[in-house]
Amino acid sequence: MAAECYRGHRSAFLAGDTELARALATRLAADGWTVHHGELPPELDLAIWFADETGGVEAALREALLLAGRVQDRLRAAASVGRAAFLTVTRLDGQLGLAGTADIDRAVLGGLPGLVKTLALEAPEVFCRAVDLEPALDDARGAELLLAELSDVDGKHQQIGHRVDGTRCTIALRDTPDPALPGILGVPEPGPDDLLLVTGGARGITAACAVGLARRYRCGLVLLGRTQPADEPSWAEGVATEQLRAAAATWLRAKGEKPVPRQVAAMERELVGAREIRETLRAITEAGGRAEYVTVDITDPEATKVALRPYRDRVTGLVHGAGLLADGLITAKQAADVDRVLAVKIAGLRNVRTVVPAEQLRHVLLFSSVAGLFGNVGQSDYAMANEALNRVACSLRARRPATRITAVNWGAWAGGMVTPELARMFAERGVPLLEVPEGVRYFVEQFAAERGADTVCMVGPSTPLSGPPPAEMRLSTASLASDPVIAQHAIGGAPVLPLTAAIGLALSAVRGFTAGRVTDVAVRKGLVFDGSHPAELRIAVTPGETGQLVDIRDDRDRPRYTMTVAGPGDQPLPALAVPSGESTPAQCYQDGTLFHGPAFRGIREVHDDGARLLLGCRLPAGEFAGGACQVPGYDPVLADVLLQAVLVWARQQKQVAVLPVAVAEIDLRTPLPADEPFLVEVCGDDDASGRLVCTVTAYGPDGRALCRFRGVEAVAVPGLAEKFQATQPVPGGKNGDG
Missing domain, CATH: 3.10.129.120 (Thiol Ester Dehydrase; Chain A)
Known part of the structure; x- marks a missing residue:
């Protein structure tokens, strides 16, 4: 798709004081764009966030998200008459931070694709892309590559890397570890002599995983959490968990105090947390492991240093399972909430890792999420945090090749942060949940020697947590009408869009399609490039009973092609008896x-x-x-x-x-x-x-x-x-x- 996909009077906003940003601004201005810095214009066709090459990384993630919130309405308005785009630009390694060559702290900027993929779900009209350029690319060449990405006809890829050798990269799931990523085989399994720190490990899903780890490997565990496990008061002793709230209210009345709902809920929450911690410690001991619990806020570097000092010289592994949610659409995100979400995942890992000498660590497992892999509506900050962990894992592994370092991108668990209401919502969307026993088994298996090559992996169903957007994808027909290959598919002198090409457009519009079936394909009115053809195609994707319904219409709302994109068939296709004749x-x-x-x-x-x-x-x-x-x-x-x-x-x-x-x-x-x-x-x-x-x-x-x-x-x-x-x-x- 060429520059014609943008409207005639084009306005761009560039955020970030870098030489690359200045080079691109010059090129855009030469192409007729009005380029803005600092103040947002009332109308906007393009917004680009350039990651500063010297500033703080968490602050950069936060500011990129807040910018996306400020420009979203302007971009959606522009998308009604042409293409509108949001890009983030980094200079990590030309492979979106997955090569492992980026500095460990700078690798956190690899979390930006989590924002981009979430924005694509929340504002599907907007062309969204995260671009990573290898640092060795000069600014003039980088600006040229960014211009090409802005006019790319293929909108299905939201993560693109450019290497100095001319290679253009994107990201896809595969069944086996990618040999291009850092990784090794044959990492020894943990044993009774190992001591692993487990953040967020005393409650919920991470606690269940810690118990499984102790049962399999009999290792020692130090569980880190913010909850202070106070002794149980006499009025709560022997009271069932579901009756604690009533017992707390009764106790307050006996003291002559009025039970305030917020106070009662806080008392219940504190008691339940303490009980869960004690139960986790007991379960680990019964499983054959050793466990201690340490109260600490890992987002506080000094407090973390003090709390871990007694264990520092004995620690051989780290499981980073702590996480925090502050759900809300990008347009409603507040800086403080974003900072809290990023701090637990990113600063928390940094603070714990800083305390323990790197040469001692033999095992590092980071809890990441498919919310980052695919993006997730309402969780842009959480998606960024998890994508950042994926990149940090690669940079750590490249520097510590003898250490098992894996970022596990979990699907949604049945439990943990998934409330009954969320579980029902996932069921309605067709998103399978990972049952706790199954997830624990996968977690434990990640420490097996043969899993040593897994640096970034996904466990659970490869299903995005957010359903596909029902919005339209728009495609200018100009690039199709002038395509030299389509010109060779001509009837009576007029090029005709092949039906297989229309099917390809439908597959491109369905997020995450890799293999499967297409059913009920129908040509409503074929597309003939005879001069009277429409200027634009509109491709709408909506969920259906058997798959994703794809409706391709022209700019006058006339149906052109319809079909349903479904999952793989469950029956093998019969083989052919190969002919032996002439x-x-x-x-x-x-x-x-x-x-x-x-x-x-x-x-x-x-x-x-x-x-x-x-x-x-x-x-x-x-x-x-x-x-x-x-x-x-x-x-x-x-x-x-x-x-x-x-x-x-x-x-x-x-x-x-x-x-x-x-x-x-x-x-x-x-x-x-x-x-x-x-x-x-x-x-x-x-x-x-x-x-x-x-x-x-x-x-x-x-x-x-x-x-x-x-x-x-x-x-x-x-x-x-x-x-x-x-x-x-x-x-x-x-x-x-x-």
């Missing part, structure tokens, strides 16, 4: 059966099998529409080969020229191979209404199914055969050229 070169691009230009010509040969149509295919990968229609594992040009096979089948079976108008189900299992051979099979489906319906399946050379288009419906259009026939082959071109 094949003949395909002539479908030369004889008028197909209209496609060289970039689409993937059908190479026809296998002689009378019972079915079986095609040998191969097509090189290529750039298509700036990546707007692509997601990992799905290439719309390669996928188009399957729909081309439908046209070949219709010509052979019915002697008609057709176009696909609907697909009952697309099952995407394994990416189609670029520039490698694969097979495509077309089988007719019985249809009593006389419609042309078939199923198309792609297979690897070994017969393993890669993907299937089931229930493809095609229609014959008067005059279509003549338009196909009129398509002239490129002189000297062959199948697959281009």
Whole structure:
């Protein structure tokens, strides 16, 4: 997407006094932007936060969040007439702080993507992106890269890194540790001689994990918390927890005092906290471990130093489980609340880590959260804090390669900070909860020797805590209309958006899609670039009973394409008996059966099998529409080969020229191979209404199914055969050229 995606009179606000900010301001001004510093203008199309390379890191996170709150309404207003964008810019390592080369304290700035991803959920109209540039990139090149990100057509990636060697990076989940991240194998497990500090470890989820750790490894534990476990008063002895509030009120009345609800609740809270601490200590002892409890506010560096002095020389490990929530939308966030949330996670870790000599630590496990990985509505500060821990883990590991250092991004637990009300909300959204016994088992396993390579990992369902936004994603059609590959998908001289490209747009709009199914695909009115095409497409995603409903409309609200993006299929696709007979070169691009230009010509040969149509295919990968229609594992040009096979089948079976108008189900299992051979099979489906319906399946050379288009419906259009026939082959071109 080019600069046309922004409105004509463009206004930018740049926050941060850096040379890079000044270089970008110069480039923006040269491109016709009005650039502001200090005072926010009444109208705004772009806001960029540049992380100061010398200032305090927690303050930088807070100020970035507060800026996002101040500019959000202005950006949302601008988004109604064009693109509006919010960017954060850091200079960590060009890999968003995950390479581990950033200074440990500066790595905290890697928490900014947590803000960006949350803003994208709370203000889905706004183009949101966190960009990290390798420090070795000069400012002129950095400004050039930022301009490119501002006009990127692909809005699905919210975290981008640029390295000095030209590599552009983003972040994705994978099943095994990324070898590019710092990590080692074979870290010894903790044992009876180890002593681990556990922040937030005397109550709740972290306490359950501490008990599991003691049961498995018999290690010593020092639990740190803010609650002072006072002795139980006589009036509370033997009173069940659920009756404490009533007992407290009775005791106050007996003293002649009026029970004030707030006072009674505080008394109950103090007693329950003390009981939970004593119960945790008892459970650890019964499990075979040793435990002490220390009252300390870890956000206070001096108090932390004093409290840990007796244990300093014996500590060999740290579990940082402390956390705090102060939920609220970005526009309502107050500086004090943000500071409290960041302090527990970030300053708390720093203060504890500063006390213990680094060379003593053999085990460091940090509690992070999927709230940071995906962002979460109402938890922008918490998301930043957890993303910061992920980056700190990488920087620590790079400096202490013999130490087990892992940031575990937990899904939502059934318990802990998840109240019954939150649990019901998660159930309504389809967010699974991690049961406590299962989570404790995963926690304990993280200390096993074979998990030593895990530096940043996720445990639990890979489901964002916030549902996908029901807002629209807008896409200018200018970049599509001028795309040279789409120009090779022309009927009667007019380029036509391939149906597989429309499917790719839908997949791009569904947050976090990696593999699965697309059902109920329907072409309402195809997109023909003949000069009368709409200037903009609007892609709306809403939750449905079976998946995410995607409705693609034009700027006059006319439906163009609809479909549902669903989860993976639960049944294996049948394999293919690989043909052993002879094949003949395909002539479908030369004889008028197909209209496609060289970039689409993937059908190479026809296998002689009378019972079915079986095609040998191969097509090189290529750039298509700036990546707007692509997601990992799905290439719309390669996928188009399957729909081309439908046209070949219709010509052979019915002697008609057709176009696909609907697909009952697309099952995407394994990416189609670029520039490698694969097979495509077309089988007719019985249809009593006389419609042309078939199923198309792609297979690897070994017969393993890669993907299937089931229930493809095609229609014959008067005059279509003549338009196909009129398509002239490129002189000297062959199948697959281009």
